Amino acid sequence: MPKLKLPAPPIPAKLNPRPARPGSTKTGPLDVAAEAGISAVDWVDERTSISGAARWMMFRKVPKGTNWFYTLGSSTMFAFLSQAVTGVFLAMYYRPDAAGGAYESIRYINNEVFLGEFVHGMHKWGSSVMVILVFLHMARTFFFGAYKYPRELNWVIGVALLILTMAMSFTGYLLPFDQRSYWATIVGVNINGTGPLVGPYLSDFLRAGPEFGATTLSRFYAIHMLLIPGAMAALIGAHLYMVAKLGTTAPPWIKADSPVKKEEKA
Amino acid sequence: MNQREKERYLREYALLKQEGKPFFPYAVAKDGAMAAVVMLSIILMSLFLGAELGPKADPTTTTYSPRPEWYFFFLFELLKIIKPANLVPLATIGIPTICMILLFLLPFYDRNPERRPERRPIATTAGIFVILAMGYLTYEGAHAGAPTQIDMETPTTLVAAGGPVLEQFETGKQVVAQSGCQACHIIGENGNDGPGPPLTDIATRLPKQAISRTLVNPTAPMPSYKALQESEPEKFDAMVTFLSQLK
Numbered sequence: 190m191p192k193l194k195l196p197a198p199p200i201p202a203k204l205n206p207r208p209a210r211p212g213s214t215k216t217g218p219l220d221v222a223a224e225a226g227i228s229a230v231d232w233v234d235e236r237t238s239i240s241g242a243a244r245w246m247m248f249r250k251v252p253k254g255t256n257w258f259y260t261l262g263s264s265t266m267f268a269f270l271s272q273a274v275t276g277v278f279l280a281m282y283y284r285p286d287a288a289g290g291a292y293e294s295i296r297y298i299n300n301e302v303f304l305g306e307f308v309h310g311m312h313k314w315g316s317s318v319m320v321i322l323v324f325l326h327m328a329r330t331f332f333f334g335a336y337k338y339p340r341e342l343n344w345v346i347g348v349a350l351l352i353l354t355m356a357m358s359f360t361g362y363l364l365p366f367d368q369r370s371y372w373a374t375i376v377g378v379n380i381n382g383t384g385p386l387v388g389p390y391l392s393d394f395l396r397a398g399p400e401f402g403a404t405t406l407s408r409f410y411a412i413h414m415l416l417i418p419g420a421m422a423a424l425i426g427a428h429l430y431m432v433a434k435l436g437t438t439a440p441p442w443i444k445a446d447s448p449v450k451k452e453e454k455a
Numbered sequence: 456m457n458q459r460e461k462e463r464y465l466r467e468y469a470l471l472k473q474e475g476k477p478f479f480p481y482a483v484a485k486d487g488a489m490a491a492v493v494m495l496s497i498i499l500m501s502l503f504l505g506a507e508l509g510p511k512a513d514p515t516t517t518t519y520s521p522r523p524e525w526y527f528f529f530l531f532e533l534l535k536i537i538k539p540a541n542l543v544p545l546a547t548i549g550i551p552t553i554c555m556i557l558l559f560l561l562p563f564y565d566r567n568p569e570r571r572p573e574r575r576p577i578a579t580t581a582g583i584f585v586i587l588a589m590g591y592l593t594y595e596g597a598h599a600g601a602p603t604q605i606d607m608e609t610p611t612t613l614v615a616a617g618g619p620v621l622e623q624f625e626t627g628k629q630v631v632a633q634s635g636c637q638a639c640h641i642i643g644e645n646g647n648d649g650p651g652p653p654l655t656d657i658a659t660r661l662p663k664q665a666i667s668r669t670l671v672n673p674t675a676p677m678p679s680y681k682a683l684q685e686s687e688p689e690k691f692d693a694m695v696t697f698l699s700q701l702k
Contacts, residue, residue: 199480247479252471255482260489267490271497292511299508310501318497320526331561331582334570338456338464341562348559355526362524371512373523380534384548401514436472441570445470 246433254443258333261326262432266425268319272357275312276414283364285410287403291366316358323354335438343431346424353421360413366406374409375401460568528596529589605632607643610700620696627697630690639677642701651677656702663699670695 216224234240251259282298282305284290298305327347330336336344363374378401382392397404456464476482523531530551537546565578572579605628613621631637637646640654657666670680670691684691 247483248477250472250475251478251482252468252475254471255475257485257489259482260486263486264489264493267493268497271494289511292508295508299506306506307501310504310506311497313506314500314504315497316524317526318493318500322493328582328586332572332579334572334575334578336562337565337568337570338461338562344562345559348555351558352555358524358526365508366512367509368512369509369522371514377523377527380530380547383544384552385544388544388548436468438570439468439471439475441572443471445467445474 249433249436251437252439252443253445254439255437256440258329258440259437261322261329265319265322265326266429268315268322269421269425272312272315272319273418275308275315276418278308279312280414283410285364285407287366287406291364291406295365295367316361320354320358323351327351333438333441340431340435340438343428343435346428346431350421350424350428353417353424357413357417357421360409360417363406363409364413456566456568464568525593525597529592532592532596605637605642605645607645610702613700623693623696624700626690627693627695630694631697634680634683634694654698654701658699658702663695666698667695 230240279298282294282302284294286294295309298309300306330344330347359374359377362377363370378392378395381395382388384391393399395405395408396402397408530547533546533550534543537543567575567578569575607628609621609624613624631642636642636651636654639651640646642654646654661669671684672681673679680691680694683694
């Protein structure tokens, strides 16, 4: 059975537990618990070999000079996760019913459900925060030249994620079905309709017909909570895999110590 | 970027990576701190700004002026700047689509191996320009009143004359703008041209009394302003005065 060795956290030698004296077989309850945990992890690892992937992901090196600008991507993903979690809770109460059920269900969430307006507010403002973070992350990538070789494909995936984020916001805006969302969406769909060639078809697809009707809302709802989140999760996975594979860039002004310098230091 | 430049970059990057620190725990700690900041700001925004629900959607209203979410304001504003009907598709679809394609293909046409922003003057200038342009359009979009606004100069003769007529003209302009007339009528640069007739030069076609009569007793589907005439006659008179000055 392969033994999994837990990586030692970087703490001073004084604080590290002393090794047991040779020959002593006494094991405390703590050792038993640790042993049980390790063997459970080992059991999973023996069947999946997942520890290699985890080690590859977590213990890869990030280049010298990595600073706070490099947290924008992960915090965008965090905002996405927050949207997913709050969205699930909202979906438990929401009804995509254009005849008045949608509006009523949001009112119910706001007024009756425990912490309902709080979760609704987190979802609503979380979308603004996510859009801001997406743009900041993109600006960092642009100004640091991080989209250049060998990370071109990751930039393309990122732009697709930006468009999907905007599509999320557009489809989500209709769901409360108040005046604001209804009229803004009518205008938005009509704007799509002015596009060349595919424009009219796109509008018909979004509206589920030539008129803004009862099925439009459920269509927006399905796009908002099934189609786009699925696509985004898959693309975020690919984006993340490539980040780990290619490594994050160093800030463009950071230079590696030349071998000559290293020798001087040594 | 040619083969030599690619190899040079990869070599340099390998060195930088060697001199770096492990992702866990160093980068994870920073990411975690940033995630906490994000979570906290979302929670605070939710607590202080709430999630108010507006009035229920009513497809029969025509006076409601649509507002998109704030991060679409720049598109909204672009649409308003470009007014000629044959150029509208350019604003709605053309420019955004071109921008998207340019964004997608960025790594394929920017083949300069240099990465420092100060040594890529064109890219850096373009980036700053785009940020400023979007910021400006968003700001303008946030302050614009959509179709409930009339951008019309007060005629100089009226300004010179002054007095109650000028006052009525200004009040009337506001009343007309808020009454949703522009859902069907075009006034100068604002409003929809149709189904109602243009009001830009209505005074050349109708005398003041006829305008007043039409407002009270219109042809369908225009709504009657009789209720306004009875409840707030001064507002109604201001409206008539304003319209009767449009030549």
